[in-house]
Amino acid sequence: MAVLGAAFRTRSTVFCVLIAAAVAFRMGVASACPFCSALQPTLSDDLEQCTAAVLARCESVTERDGFHLLKLRLESVVRGDGDHRGKVLFVESTQPVANGGLVLLFGFGDPLQWDPPREITREAVDYIGQLQTLPASGPQRLAYFLQQLRHRDPVVSQDAYNEFAEATMEDITGLQKYLDREWVLDQLRDASTPVHRRRLCWTFLSQCGTSADLVLFEELIQQRVNDPTAEFGMDAAIACYIALGGEKALARIERDYLANKEASYSDSFAAVSAIRVHGSDLNCIPKPRLSAALRLVLNRPELADLVIADLARWEDWSAIDQMVQLFETDLQKSNLVKPAVVLYLKTCPTPKGAEALDRLRLVDAEAVRFAEASMRMYPGLPSIPVPPPE
Secondary structure, eight states: OOOOOGGGOOHHHHHHHHHHHHHHHHHTOOOBOTTOOOSSOOHHHHHHHOSEEEEEEEEEEEEETTEEEEEEEEEEEEESSSOOTTOEEEEEESSOOOTTOEEEEEEETTTTEEOOOEEEOHHHHHHHHHHTTSOSSSHHHHHHHHHHTTOSSHHHHHHHHHHHHHSBHHHHHTTGGGOOHHHHHHHHHOTTSOHHHHHHHHHHHHHHOOGGGHHHHHHHHHHHHHOTTOOOOHHHHHHHHHHHHHHHHHHHHIIIIISOTTSOHHHHHHHHHHHHHIIIIIOOSOHHHHHHHHHGGGGSTTTTHHHHHHHHHTTOOTTHHHHHHHHHTOTTOOSSHHHHHHHHHHHOOSHHHHHHHHHHHHHOHHHHHHHHHHHTTOTTOOSSOOOOOO
16 A cells, blocks of 8 residues: 555545445455555466466567567367367467466457467476365465565465455465564665565564564664655554554554654655554454554645545544534635544544534535535435444
């Protein structure tokens, strides 16, 4: 999950995110790993959705108009009906394929329309064969992909990463007994590790690390001081830091990134994201304590919209007075804070919340009407909150 920049903060996008988050909360929707973004659909996804999947051997390559025209002879069927073996296909590809190279083809529809071929190794073929024998979900499925993250074939290792990006945090946290702490630390210290894999490794470390590993966060913070362009997955790193350091670590994050008005937007956003994941998935810190941390952001009006929906979702109604003050003093009319405040007060079940909302109608009736109209599009957000499922 990448840290979003200023483009994220538009009226429609932010408000829809606030609403969608609250709807997901009420429905008990299980989300994918919040710190990882799949680079492409997994091979398992393609196998499930395709009409046919075959292995083919490249017999010749001809360049034409910037494309590579491949002559492929089909060798075996991975999925689908019918015997495609021995058939010859001519397929265009933007990427060259070695003569004699092995490729994987996915076909969709009837008649079959073939996706661009993917050159693979024999080891990758063995990997693909294993995919259809795995459990549909759960830690046991992920345990297989955990080993494949180290595979020398990039097709295999990247697909294994994408499996983790699609997995729930509940399944990832169930991997604790399978994790190799030293390998995880090596990955995080390796400057060549891509940032998306660093985020995954921070998530692993939150499960298998010790208090001695807190120094890694300090090392990487110092590295970024020396090189401001360095990226190491700040959101996942903060979540790991809190998981390993507990209350003391959370207090440091509050001081440096939540209460600190000099902290950058990206760092503060990363800290909020990390605390949000702790509240929804990691359960290392009591939720009231996490809410107290997020309430610090309400003292920074330019960022307050980042946390208001979380406070409502966690049923922290102690900030009603602050919400009213934020609404009344939003002189810039940023169109971010006001809808979020209305969401909070509409969700609040207490008489004080209803009274505060009536007060805000006198301040800016148009803003309240706009927010309420937007909420009516989402039946998962009644004015009286529905308790989350057990």
